[in-house]
Amino acid sequence: MVVRKRSSRDIRSESRLDVLHALLSAGESNRNELARATGLSLATVATVVSELLAEGLVEEAGLSASGVGRPTTTLRIHGGRGLIAGIDVAETYVSAHVFDAALEEVGTADLTLDEHETSAEYVVDAIVRALDAAVASTGLDRSRLLGVGVALPGLVQRGTGAISVVVPRWSWRAHDLIDQLRARVGLPLVVENPLKAIATAELWLGTGRGTSSMIIINLGTGVGAGIALEGTVLRGATNSAGEWGHSLLVYEGRGCRCGRRGCVEAYVGAPGILQTLREIAPDHPAADPNLQQRDVIAALAAALDSATPDQAVVETIDRTTRYLGAAIADLVAIINPEVVMLTGWTTWALGEHLLPGAHSVIRTQSPNGAASDLTVGISTVxxxxxxxxxxxxxxxRFLGDVGLVTSRAPLSL
Amino acid sequence: MVVRKRSSRDIRSESRLDVLHALLSAGESNRNELARATGLSLATVATVVSELLAEGLVEEAGLSASGVGRPTTTLRIHGGRGLIAGIDVAETYVSAHVFDAALEEVGTADLTLDEHETSAEYVVDAIVRALDAAVASTGLDRSRLLGVGVALPGLVQRGTGAISVVVPRWSWRAHDLIDQLRARVGLPLVVENPLKAIATAELWLGTGRGTSSMIIINLGTGVGAGIALEGTVLRGATNSAGEWGHSLLVYEGRGCRCGRRGCVEAYVGAPGILQTLREIAPDHPAADPNLQQRDVIAALAAALDSATPDQAVVETIDRTTRYLGAAIADLVAIINPEVVMLTGWTTWALGEHLLPGAHSVIRTQSPNGAASDLTVGISTVxxxxxxxxxxxxxxxRFLGDVGLVTSRAPLSL
Structure with missing residues (x-):
């Protein structure tokens, strides 16, 4: 693969993204503030704002008179420009969310997948039903949708031109699903793997593009890292960068569901945390493998918050903290990011308990000085x-379709 | 740190680097061939070539008449433009190399450092003596030097403006050395850590800028990875990206000289390989800790090549192969590069024995498909x-000084 040449078109495209991101994080702003926030010249901001106004993506929110001189026009994202859907497809559920063009959520629908039904038709049908239900919940017409993004729970890879999707538990591959989805959805569609999705969310709505290097770590059943360098998501040669969950923590350690042994995920994924509890207290009530993962993780969080903390749970969290800190220290050694953020449902449940200890391990175990200025936190998204x-x-992708940004190579259909 | 905005000046600068790199790898070329090799338009190549000719960096090597039409002018790098020195400073030696402007080596000098003498004065004096001796060996005048680059054996970090150098065995820090070096050398000087240096060498002279993501792995006493993405060396927030040697292979495993336990370096660095041999055959003659590392590694290579291979050595290499493959699979999981190259003196001695087995482990242990198209090899540099x-x-840095390339943020003095 040859390195793509950058053009002045790319630079204009980045300016537009910078202004949109700044406007999203400010809510309302004006041209002067946007120039300060983005580091762009006022002339560039004025040009970009004109383009965004012309495309209906930005609207004028009024005039504000501040001191002497002409009143300035307040700007905001024009949420009413249309709807965007983001769909999280896991092996056991489909969760569809509909947002307005200001990325405010306006509707949602969840659906459970039958684990025994794994045909492409079944999965496609579930995705379309979830999308339709989420749109219906907004009370707005489906024709308002500008685009749909679908995250698939596996490796979404680009080979020579083609997109290949490999979901371990599903027997079929790529094109069945993609052709059927295209036919059924009838809208501009992008597919991606979840790590690229969370990194993009963090760039738009979280830590943002203001860092030169950011890693967003997902802690759930699975574990992975979205990596953004210079404001762009790192994809890698086959779009599978960020599979930190399947890098080694313990050589020849616990079996991982990926087939390798000793992966980070086998220790800090939710099932890994429960296995640690089982190693510490095999008969612990929360160690029952028939319980739902999320319920058990919630129970661990509750136990830690109680007046007389359960010692087996305390020890489990302590070990998990050390595993997590050591595994993040590896990322710090290799990538040396400015910022590491945590996200995902295990983070929402246990993050506050894991973070202080993990941060201390990261500081101790990262190469000399590499973590001294590192920001570690829980994502605000x-x-x-x-x-x-x-x-x-x-x-x-929509911004690309209307000519406002150059392709950042999303896996579009 | 705010993301640096790219400008059209950066794009022109990249075109110049592309043409220089293409000319270096071709030896001699012409404008048409350079356009094909770089993917730039013929008009851009013509402009860039004029600029490089004007600066004396490129010269015309003659005319070649190929078939009908005007004869074309053959171009090459003008080696006589000046000299460049590259100095490898380790804890036990200084190795200075002088190159012409076509990056052909024209002189060299090596010096042993007394491990007990660790003052900044002593180290600076050794660097200057090695440089002078290397220049003297060329028979050319010191005034021909366009610049000097010094790799320091530790973390060379950028804090808020200042450069900090931390070498574990040396008791002093940064500025002593840097101020003294500047005063003594009296030439444009850059300091960097070795990982950034080997990545830059691989981009200029090895795998080159034609890959979107490349990792160059150094195997010697220490172990590390130079990472290049989209033709640019990954530096990280504090210039310490690539410290893969100090990421985990074995949780709570062997002690590493960095203070952490279980680092990759403790298993695949030369002392780590010898420790593996000692674990397999404590009384093996090559396991004597009083021998020089390089001699023992050479002895292992000789043993493998013999008609009746030493079984302890075979087992040592087999384990090392698995350690190395597993540790590279971690890099593949996280970065998903197109190319992984090996370099360093352990690679020159043992690479051919380690590579096939390691490649097979990488393929097996990398996330599904991530290594399917991966090129793994031994650097040609x-x-x-x-x-x-x-x-x-x-x-x-010199190209920056004469206005031909924008700063890629080398740690200049």
Whole structure:
């Protein structure tokens, strides 16, 4: 693959993204403030704002008179420009979220997948039903949709031109699903893997493009890292960068569902945390493998918050903290990011308990000085960050379709 | 740190680097061939070539008449434009290499450092003596030097404006060394850590800028990875990206000289390989800790090549192969590069024995499909790749000084 040449068109495209991101994070702003926030010249901001106004993506929110001189026009994203859907497809559920063009959620629908039904037809049908239900919940017409983004729970890879989707538990591959989805949805569609989605969400709505290097770590059943360098999501040669969950923590350690042994995910994924509890207290009530993962993780969080904390749970969290800190220190050693953020449902449940200890391990175990200025925190992008991320990917694709940004190579259909 | 805006000046600068790199790898070329090799338009190549001719960096090598039409002018790098020095400073030696402007080595000098003498004065004096001796060996005048690059054996970090150098065994820090070096050398000087140097060398002279993502792995006493994405070396927030040698292979495993336990370096660095041998055969003659590392590694290579291979050595290499493959699979999981190249003196001695097995482990242990198209090989940049790399870093700095390329943020003095 030859390095893509950058053009002045790319630079204009980045200016537009910078202004949109700044406007999203400010809510309302004006041209002067946007120039300060983005580091762009006032002339560039004025040009970009004209383009965004012309495309109906930005609207004037009024005039504000501040001191002497002409009143300035307040600007905001024009949420009413249309709807964007982000769909998180897991092996056991489909969660569809609909956002307005200001990326405010306006509707949602969830659906459980029967684990025994794994045909492409079944999965496609579930995705379309969830999308339709989420749109219906907004009370707005489906024709308002500008684009749909679908995250698939596996490796979404680009080979030579073709898109290949490999979901371990599903027996079929790529094109069945993609052709059927295209036919059924009838809208501009992007597919991606969840790590690229959460990184895009963090760039648009979280830590943002203001960092030179940012890693967003997803802690759930699975574990992975979205990596953004210089404001762009790192994809890698086959779009599978960020599979930190399947890098080694313990050589020849616990079996991982990916087939390798000793992966980070086998220790800090939710099933890994429960296995640690089982190793510490095999008969612990929360260690029952028949319980739902999310219920058990919630029970662990509750136990830690109680007046007389359960010692087996305390020890489980302590070990998990050390596993997590060591595994993040590896990322710091290799990538040396400015910022590491945590997201995902295990983070929402246990993050506050894991973070201080993990941060201390990261500081101790990272190469000399590499973590001294590192910011480690919990992402401010709450909710289903995969679905939000897919909406931002679909929004970028829409911006490309109307000629406002150059392709950042989303896996479009 | 705010993301640096790219300008059209950056794009022109990249075109110039592309043409220089293409000319270096071709030896001799013409404008049409350079356009094909770089993907730039013929008009852009013509402009760039004029600029490089004007600066004396490129010269006309003659005319070649090929078939009908006007004869075309053959171009090559003008080696006589000046000299560039690259200096590899380790804890036990200084190795200075002098190159012409076509990056051909024209002189060299090596010096042993007394491990008990660790003052900044002593180290600076050794660097200057090695440089002077290397220049003297060329028979050319010191005034011909366009720049000097020095790799320091530790973390070379950028804090808020200042450069900080931390070498574990040396008791002093940064500025002592840097101020003294500047005063003594009296030439444009860049300092970097060896990983950034080998990545730059690989971009200029090895796998080149034609890959979207490349990792160059150094195997010697220490172990690390230079990472290049989209033709640019990944530096990280504090210039310490690539410290893969200090990421985990074995949780709570062997002690590493960095203070952490279980680092990759403790298993695949030369002392780590010898420790594996000692674990397998404590009384093996090559396991004597009083022997020099390089001699023992050479002895292992000889043993493998013999008609009746030493079984303890075979087992040592087999384990090392699995350690190395697993650790590279981690890099593939996280970065998903197109190319992984090996360099360094352990690679020159043992690479051919390690590579096939390691490649097979990488394929098996990388996330599904991530390594399917991965190229793994031994770098074609031979010799002291750290010194060659520092010369290329110094050369980039010189190109910046004469206004041909924008700063890629080398740590200049």
């Amino acid at each position: 709450r909710g289903n960050s995969t679905a939000i991320g897919m909406a931002t990917v679909a929004f970028e | 031979r010799g002291n790749s750290t010194a060659i790399g520092m010369a290329t870093v110094a050369f980039e």
